[in-house]
Amino acid sequence: MTERAVAPGARADMVRNRRLLLAAATEAFAERGVDVSMGEIAQRAGIAKGTVFRHFPSKNDLLAAITLQLLDGLVADAEGSGTADDPVTALRAFMTRGVEVLVADRAFCEVIGRPSLQHAEVRGAIDRLCEAVGVLTDRAKAQGAVRGDVTGTDIVLLLGGIHQTALPLLEQDPQAWRRYLALAFDGLCNTGAAALPHPPPAPLREHQVTSPGA
Amino acid sequence: MTERAVAPGARADMVRNRRLLLAAATEAFAERGVDVSMGEIAQRAGIAKGTVFRHFPSKNDLLAAITLQLLDGLVADAEGSGTADDPVTALRAFMTRGVEVLVADRAFCEVIGRPSLQHAEVRGAIDRLCEAVGVLTDRAKAQGAVRGDVTGTDIVLLLGGIHQTALPLLEQDPQAWRRYLALAFDGLCNTGAAALPHPPPAPLREHQVTSPGA
Amino acid sequence: MTERAVAPGARADMVRNRRLLLAAATEAFAERGVDVSMGEIAQRAGIAKGTVFRHFPSKNDLLAAITLQLLDGLVADAEGSGTADDPVTALRAFMTRGVEVLVADRAFCEVIGRPSLQHAEVRGAIDRLCEAVGVLTDRAKAQGAVRGDVTGTDIVLLLGGIHQTALPLLEQDPQAWRRYLALAFDGLCNTGAAALPHPPPAPLREHQVTSPGA
Amino acid sequence: MTERAVAPGARADMVRNRRLLLAAATEAFAERGVDVSMGEIAQRAGIAKGTVFRHFPSKNDLLAAITLQLLDGLVADAEGSGTADDPVTALRAFMTRGVEVLVADRAFCEVIGRPSLQHAEVRGAIDRLCEAVGVLTDRAKAQGAVRGDVTGTDIVLLLGGIHQTALPLLEQDPQAWRRYLALAFDGLCNTGAAALPHPPPAPLREHQVTSPGA
DNA sequence: AATGAATGAGTATTCATTCAT
DNA sequence: GATGAATGAATACTCATTCAT
Numbered sequence: 001m002t003e004r005a006v007a008p009g010a011r012a013d014m015v016r017n018r019r020l021l022l023a024a025a026t027e028a029f030a031e032r033g034v035d036v037s038m039g040e041i042a043q044r045a046g047i048a049k050g051t052v053f054r055h056f057p058s059k060n061d062l063l064a065a066i067t068l069q070l071l072d073g074l075v076a077d078a079e080g081s082g083t084a085d086d087p088v089t090a091l092r093a094f095m096t097r098g099v100e101v102l103v104a105d106r107a108f109c110e111v112i113g114r115p116s117l118q119h120a121e122v123r124g125a126i127d128r129l130c131e132a133v134g135v136l137t138d139r140a141k142a143q144g145a146v147r148g149d150v151t152g153t154d155i156v157l158l159l160g161g162i163h164q165t166a167l168p169l170l171e172q173d174p175q176a177w178r179r180y181l182a183l184a185f186d187g188l189c190n191t192g193a194a195a196l197p198h199p200p201p202a203p204l205r206e207h208q209v210t211s212p213g214a
Numbered sequence: 215m216t217e218r219a220v221a222p223g224a225r226a227d228m229v230r231n232r233r234l235l236l237a238a239a240t241e242a243f244a245e246r247g248v249d250v251s252m253g254e255i256a257q258r259a260g261i262a263k264g265t266v267f268r269h270f271p272s273k274n275d276l277l278a279a280i281t282l283q284l285l286d287g288l289v290a291d292a293e294g295s296g297t298a299d300d301p302v303t304a305l306r307a308f309m310t311r312g313v314e315v316l317v318a319d320r321a322f323c324e325v326i327g328r329p330s331l332q333h334a335e336v337r338g339a340i341d342r343l344c345e346a347v348g349v350l351t352d353r354a355k356a357q358g359a360v361r362g363d364v365t366g367t368d369i370v371l372l373l374g375g376i377h378q379t380a381l382p383l384l385e386q387d388p389q390a391w392r393r394y395l396a397l398a399f400d401g402l403c404n405t406g407a408a409a410l411p412h413p414p415p416a417p418l419r420e421h422q423v424t425s426p427g428a
Numbered sequence: 429m430t431e432r433a434v435a436p437g438a439r440a441d442m443v444r445n446r447r448l449l450l451a452a453a454t455e456a457f458a459e460r461g462v463d464v465s466m467g468e469i470a471q472r473a474g475i476a477k478g479t480v481f482r483h484f485p486s487k488n489d490l491l492a493a494i495t496l497q498l499l500d501g502l503v504a505d506a507e508g509s510g511t512a513d514d515p516v517t518a519l520r521a522f523m524t525r526g527v528e529v530l531v532a533d534r535a536f537c538e539v540i541g542r543p544s545l546q547h548a549e550v551r552g553a554i555d556r557l558c559e560a561v562g563v564l565t566d567r568a569k570a571q572g573a574v575r576g577d578v579t580g581t582d583i584v585l586l587l588g589g590i591h592q593t594a595l596p597l598l599e600q601d602p603q604a605w606r607r608y609l610a611l612a613f614d615g616l617c618n619t620g621a622a623a624l625p626h627p628p629p630a631p632l633r634e635h636q637v638t639s640p641g642a
Numbered sequence: 643m644t645e646r647a648v649a650p651g652a653r654a655d656m657v658r659n660r661r662l663l664l665a666a667a668t669e670a671f672a673e674r675g676v677d678v679s680m681g682e683i684a685q686r687a688g689i690a691k692g693t694v695f696r697h698f699p700s701k702n703d704l705l706a707a708i709t710l711q712l713l714d715g716l717v718a719d720a721e722g723s724g725t726a727d728d729p730v731t732a733l734r735a736f737m738t739r740g741v742e743v744l745v746a747d748r749a750f751c752e753v754i755g756r757p758s759l760q761h762a763e764v765r766g767a768i769d770r771l772c773e774a775v776g777v778l779t780d781r782a783k784a785q786g787a788v789r790g791d792v793t794g795t796d797i798v799l800l801l802g803g804i805h806q807t808a809l810p811l812l813e814q815d816p817q818a819w820r821r822y823l824a825l826a827f828d829g830l831c832n833t834g835a836a837a838l839p840h841p842p843p844a845p846l847r848e849h850q851v852t853s854p855g856a
Numbered sequence: 857a858a859t860g861a862a863t864g865a866g867t868a869t870t871c872a873t874t875c876a877t
Numbered sequence: 878g879a880t881g882a883a884t885g886a887a888t889a890c891t892c893a894t895t896c897a898t
Contacts, residue, residue, distance in 0.1 A: 013876080014882060038868060048884045053869065055882095113381045150397070157379045161394060165375025167327050169415050179412035180375060183364070187401025198393035201383050228857065251892055262859045264896085273893065442878070465871055476880045478875085487872065541809050542675075578825070589807025589822060593799045595755045597843050607840035608803060611792070615829025626821035629811050655897080656861060679888060690863045695890065697861095 018055055020045040026066050029107035034063060034114075064119040067111045071125035074098055078132035087139035088146065092185060094136055095159060099177050102163040103170070109160050126204055130156050147191045151200045158184055232269050234259040240280050243321035248277060278333040281325045285339035288312055292346035301353035302360065306399060308350055309373060313391050316377040317384070323374055340418050344370050361405045365414045372398055446483050448473040454494050457535035462491060492547040495539045499553035502526055506560035515567035516574065520613060522564055523587060527605050530591040531598070537588055554632050558584050575619045579628045586612055660697055662687040668708050671749035676705060676756075706761040709753045713767035716740055720774035729781035730788065734827060736778055737801060741819050744805040745812070751802050768846050772798050789833045793842045800826055 024045035028036040038059055042049045056062035077097050081090040102108055111118065112126075134152025141148050162184055166177035187193075238259035242250045252273055256263040270276035291311050295304040316322055325336070348366025355362055376398055380391035401407075452473035456464045466487055470477040484490035505525050509518040530536055539550070562580025569576050590612050594605035615621075666687035670678040680701055684691045698704035719739050723732040744750055753760065754768075776794025783790055804826055808819035829835075 011877090011882095017882080037866075039866085049868095050870085050885065051883050054884095057869090059868065109378065113378075147400075154393075154397075157382060157394070158397075160381070161375040161377075161379025163375075164323070164327070164378030165371045167374070168371060168418050172416060172418075175412060176415055179368075179410050179414070180371070182408075182410045182412070183368075183372075183401045184398065185401075186361075186404040186407035187397045187399075189407070190400040190404040193400035193403070194396075196393050196396050198389060198396070200393070201390060202386060204382055204386075225857095231858085252894085253892070256860095263894090264859055264861095265857080267894065268857070271894090439878095445879085466873085467871070470881095477873090478880055478882095479878080481873065482878070485873090537806070541806070575828075582821075582825075585807045585810060585822070586825075588809070589803040589805075591803075592751065592755070592806030593803025595802070596799060596846050600844060600846075603840060604843060607796075607838050607842070608799070610836075610838050610840070611796075611800075611829045612826065613829075614832040614835040615825045615827075617835070618828040618832040621828040621831070622824075624821050624824045626817060626824070628821070629818055630814060632810050632814075653861095653898090659861080680890085681888075691889095692864065692891080693862050699890090701889065 017045070017047050017051060021047060021052060021055055022066065022069070025062055026069070026105075029063065029066060030105040033106040034110045038062075060119065063107065063111055064122050067108060067122050068125050070101060070105065070108055071122070071129055074101060075125065075129050075132050078129065078136055081136060087136070087143050088189075091136050091140045091146065091155070094133065095155065095162075095181060095185065096178075098156075098159040099162050099181055102159055103166070103174070103177055109163065112160060123204065126156070130203065144191065146188050147193065149196050149200065150188055153201045153204065155188075157201065228269075231259075231261050231265055234261060235266060235269055235276075236280065236283070239276055240283065243277065243280055244319040247320040248324045252276075274333070277321065277325055278336050281322060281336050282339050284315060284319065284322055285336070285343055288315065289339065289343050289346050292343065292350055295350060301350065301357050302403075305350050305354045305360065305369070308347065309369065309376075309395060309399065310392075312370075312373040313376050313395055316373055317380070317388070317391055323377060326374055337418060340370070344417065358405065360402050361407065363410050363414065364402060367415045367418065369402075371415065445473075445475050445479055448475060449480060449483055449490075450494065450497070453490055454497065457491065457494055458533040461534035462538045466490075488547070491535065491539055492550050495536060495550050496553050498529060498533065498536055499550070499557055502529065503553065503557050503560050506557065506564055509564060515564065515571050516617075519564050519568045519574065519583070522561065523583065523590075523609060523613065524606075526584075526587040527590050527609055530587055531594070531602070531605055537591060540588055551632060554584070558631065572619065574616050575621065577624050577628065578616055581629045581632065583616075585629065659687070659689055659693060663689060663694060663697055664708065664711070667704055668711070668747075671705065671708060672747040675748040676752045680704075702761065705749065705753055706764050709750060709764050710767050712743060712747065712750055713764070713771055716743060717767065717771050717774050720771065720778055723778060729778070729785050730831075733778050733782045733788070733797070736775065737797065737804075737823060737827065738820075740798075740801040741804050741823055744801055745808070745816070745819050751805060754802060765846065768798070772845065786833065788830050789835065791838050791842065792830055795843045795846065797830075799843065800830075 021041070025041045028041050028044055038052055039049055041062075042052045045052070052062070056065060074097070078094050081094045111122070130151075130153040132152070133155045137146065137150060137152050137155055140146040141150075162177055162180045165180040166173075169176040235255070239255045242255050242258055252266055253263055255276075256266045259266070266276070270279060288311075292308050295308045326340075344365075344367040346366070347369045351360065351364060351366050351369055354360040355364075376391055376394045379394040380387075383390040449469070453469045456469050456472055466480055467477055469490075470480045473480070480490070484493060502525075506522050509522045540554075558579075558581040560580070561583045565574065565578060565580050565583055568574040569578075590605055590608045593608040594601075597604040663683070667683045670683050670686055680694055681691055683704075684694045687694070694704070698707060716739070720736050723736045753764070772793075772795040774794070775797045779788065779792060779794050779797055782788040783792075804819055804822045807822040808815075811818040
């Protein structure tokens, strides 16, 4: 109510610009990675360079906002999948959606891979994602359909790995990731295999020397 | 023999410079990725910037040369492993070595992931690698230890994927890739799983719209 | 009275805003010099940037207004000092007050030193100041306590010079200007010295090629 | 010999460019202060922007180099003046030369006044200057021609003050500083005046809270 | 063949000022 | 009249690449 009554003009334009900006940035970063210049993003959005910096005071802030968008979407997906009937189907559906998102976004992996680009917010969102996925995973494990020694963090990390596996094929076969998702999933479901030779990952943090405990 | 055939004076210097340059560039790219500047590489090599450009007319050429080096090393590994006794052990050993190499080299994945950075030569080397690994794979498949629907190209692509999976953990747990290698390997060995839902990749090519069929 | 004559609603707000703005700008310019941004001044004043520009159409106008404020204060000081008993004491007191003001205000000297920043109004105020100080000076000269060949303009200029002398010491010794004020004053009182080798300054004007004569 | 024999070409061009650059920068900074852009300096010098940064990796470095040039010149002047017969004449000559240099250079005072612009080298040169001038001053004091409570640092600071005093007159009367130099000098020579009310300055340092000792 | 100086397009970011609401 | 979003020119600095010596 307050918002609809007050300042429908300037506010509306700003919201529109912000939307244009986020759309342009999302697209540009997705297509060409974190190295697109702020200038080009402004051009794509059809707004002035200064306006970009008014909305996001630094390039990292813009990157963080877009990365957060994606991560939050995935968190919602993971939490939404939780209510589905079959845990294994739910997990598979989430992973499918997750890789789909990554495949469409070059910058995402770059941000995830470079701690220097990360905001605390981004790391927080990653933690939330790992937790939400952990719930999904635990349910599938409880059913005995997924090996017992994988964690939510493993699954989240695998999304990036699956994407990377198919990346060199992206142009010649944009759906190739489905092959590697299936392969990875078969690894997860290989309940007869020996225990994994390396301990599960601690929560993803920027600088953490050793993961205590066995 | 090759070296003794040409003038020993100036040529010897050039060969030495090339060696210094390649060593410095390999190290620099490995540590900090494709964004290291040519200037820093020249400095690390102890030669002048102009000399770098005499040996490699562009940064991409230098990157290609180094990538080739790595790829050729992997080809040799793959071919060498071929003579080992147990095919599955040989395959696993090759993959271990392969991921090890990637983990130690930030630039490698960046180059593989960006078609714009690739030379025809690089793609050639990738093809050779895929073939050599194909031999390894076929032998393991023949033994029934590895599922029948994976190819050498799959294996090569998986190396990058496994590396990427562990990348966000690199600082806090540099050996984490071993976990994901094991997981991927268990997927490969899951001979009871359903057939993969997507056809095997065609040879890796830069711009190839779609491989019809299937 | 002046304020009550006009519409009390919107106008009152404007007057209040102007007061806030001038206070904030005075403080900001004093602390950090002419390079503070209009944005920061608006923030400090708690008003919008657009409002700042409504009151002062350019940064130079704002600077001029503030400089005027200061100059008018000094004029009042000079005129007030005129009624004190001892002319020499009065002159010294005025100079002390003048340097004190400058020391507390980084922007003031910057404006005085850059003709490009000056408005006609500012120059007018400077002229008035020089005149008022001229009266003080003449009285001291009449007493024979101050050498006969200095003018009010000389005194005004000396304020800036004394400030500048102590400026490099500002952090380590904020009162150092007192030393140089005393030294300068001793020069003024050195009635036994030879006549100054250069004629007294004409009124300060922005672009005035040369004053012929001498 | 070594220099004349080796590389007379490239070196010569570089030296020429450096000379052009320093000349352009000196002139530009002198005329318009520290706010001239590196781009304009490059243009004035007739060289590319990148070349400016090759010679001086940052604007502060360039400013420091130019400031050092000036300071070293003054140190040489001060030391050269030491051999003149009459100490008072020598001191006056040095001060005349000093103010002359400052009058011709707007940036100099800005650099001296803003510790943030100063390199350690610059502060070192200032110290050397104060020392050299201290020798001159002591000789004049020994003769009884200059009051006993002024130091070399005082004299150096006065140069900036005298310049600032005359600065508003610069356009209409470029020689006005001679008037204020004479006035200041008469203050220095006023051996009959009371002792200065504030202790002499400690060596000029960036952050130094109190000057110990009485 | 080696050098390293010169080039100039490109980058993120700031800021006075304008203008739609 | 107040707001604050949009603008776009400007700034310091970087870097792959070229070229004179």
